[in-house]
Amino acid sequence: MSQELRAVEWTGDALALIDQTALPHRTETLRVRDVDGLVDAIQRLVVRGAPAIGAAGAYGVALALLQAEREHWDGERLRAGIARIRAARPTAVNLMVCVDRVAARLDDGLDAVLAEADAVQREDVEANRAMGVHGADWLIERVAEDRPLRLLTHCNTGALATAGWGTALGVIRELHARGLVELVHADETRPLLQGSRLTAWELVQEGIPHRVQADGAAAGTILRGEVDAAIVGADRIAANGDTANKVGTVGIALACADAGIPFLVAAPTTTVDLATPDGSAIHIELRGENEVLEWGGVRTAPAESRGHNPAFDVTPGRLVTGLVTERGVLEVSAGELPGERLA
Ligand SMILES: CSC[C@@H](O)[C@@H](O)C(=O)COP(=O)(O)O
Numbered sequence: 001m002s003q004e005l006r007a008v009e010w011t012g013d014a015l016a017l018i019d020q021t022a023l024p025h026r027t028e029t030l031r032v033r034d035v036d037g038l039v040d041a042i043q044r045l046v047v048r049g050a051p052a053i054g055a056a057g058a059y060g061v062a063l064a065l066l067q068a069e070r071e072h073w074d075g076e077r078l079r080a081g082i083a084r085i086r087a088a089r090p091t092a093v094n095l096m097v098c099v100d101r102v103a104a105r106l107d108d109g110l111d112a113v114l115a116e117a118d119a120v121q122r123e124d125v126e127a128n129r130a131m132g133v134h135g136a137d138w139l140i141e142r143v144a145e146d147r148p149l150r151l152l153t154h155c156n157t158g159a160l161a162t163a164g165w166g167t168a169l170g171v172i173r174e175l176h177a178r179g180l181v182e183l184v185h186a187d188e189t190r191p192l193l194q195g196s197r198l199t200a201w202e203l204v205q206e207g208i209p210h211r212v213q214a215d216g217a218a219a220g221t222i223l224r225g226e227v228d229a230a231i232v233g234a235d236r237i238a239a240n241g242d243t244a245n246k247v248g249t250v251g252i253a254l255a256c257a258d259a260g261i262p263f264l265v266a267a268p269t270t271t272v273d274l275a276t277p278d279g280s281a282i283h284i285e286l287r288g289e290n291e292v293l294e295w296g297g298v299r300t301a302p303a304e305s306r307g308h309n310p311a312f313d314v315t316p317g318r319l320v321t322g323l324v325t326e327r328g329v330l331e332v333s334a335g336e337l338p339g340e341r342l343a
Pocket residue numbers: 045048049050051092154155156157158161162166167168194232233234235245246247311
C-alpha cells in the first residue's frame with residue numbers, strides 16, 4: 001500500500017492542498033494563505049469531497065485569523081471572511097459544521113483554533129477507518145459469504161475526498177485488505193471526471209482491480225448482474241435518509257433497487273444534517289454551464305445551446321439499503337432513519 005495521502009495539510013502558516021484539478025497527470029500542491037485563495041480553491045475543486053472540504057474549512061478559520069492579524073482586520077471583517085469560506089460550496093454540510101465548530105474557539109486564540117481543526121481532521125480519519133470496518137463486515141455478512149465482491153462506485157470518495165483513507169472507497173480498501181474485492185466499476189463521473197481522474201488514480205495506487213465506465217453504463221452493468229453492491233459517499237443526508245451526492249447517484253440507486261442488490265451510502269455522522277427533514281430542503285449547487293457545454297475548454301455544444309449543471313442529486317432514503325457511519329450501519333430502507341437513530 002502506498003503512503004497515506006493528505007489532501008489537506010496545515011504547514012504552520014499556510015494550507016497545503018493537493019491540486020485535484022491537475023491529477024492524475026500532475027501531482028501538485030497548492031499553498032493557500034488567505035481567505036480569497038481558499039474560497040477559490042474550494043470553488044474550483046482544487047479541494048473537493050465533503051469531508052475534505054470540511055477539513056479545509058476548519059483550517060480556513062486559522063487562515064482567516066492569521067490574515068486578520070497581518071492585515072489588521074476588525075472582528076466584523078474576520079467574521080465576514082469566515083462566512084465566505086463557510087458558504088463556498090452550499091451542498092456539503094461538512095463545510096458548515098466544521099467551520100462553525102472551529103470558529104466557536106476564535107476567542108481562545110490561534111492555538112485553540114488549530115487544535116480544534118487538528119481534531120476535525122483526526123476524527124475524520126478515525127471515522128473513515130471505522131466505516132471501512134463496519135461496511136466491510138456488513139457486506140461480507142449480507143452479500144459476500146467470503147467470496148470476492150464486484151462493486152460499483154461513483155465520483156471520488158477516497159483519501160483525496162476526506163482527511164484520509166476514504167468513505168465509500170475506504171470500505172472498498174478495507175475489503176481489498178481482506179482479499180475480498182474482485183472488481184470495482186468506477187463511474188467516470190461527468191462532467192468533471194472525479195471517477196476516472198481521481199478514483200481510478202487512487203485504485204491504481206492501492207493495486208485494486210478496477211475498470212472505468214461511462215456514467216451511462218452503470219445501470220446496464222447492474223441490470224446485467226455484473227455488480228454485487230454499489231457503494232457511494234454523500235454530501236448531505238437528511239433526517240429521513242434522503243441523500244445528496246454527486247449527480248448521477250440516484251440512477252444507480254434505482255438500478256440497484258430493480259436488480260435487488262444493496263445500495264450503500266458511506267458517510268461520517270458529520271454529513272448527516274438532522275436539521276434538514278428531507279431531501280427537498282437540501283440546496284443543490286448549480287455549477288457553471290460551460291462545464292457541460294465545453295470539453296477541455298473547447299465548445300462542444302452548439303453556440304445557441306444553454307446548459308444545466310446540477311452538481312448533485314438526491315436519492316430517496318427508501319432506496320438506501322444501508323447507511324454506513326462510524327457508529328455502524330443503519331438499514332434506512334428498512335426503517336432505521338438517521339433522524340431517529342442518530343439524534
Ligand atoms: C467522501 S466524499 C462524498 C461526496 O462528497 C462525493 O461523493 C461527492 O459527491 C463529491 O463531489 P465534488 O463535487 O467532487 O466535491
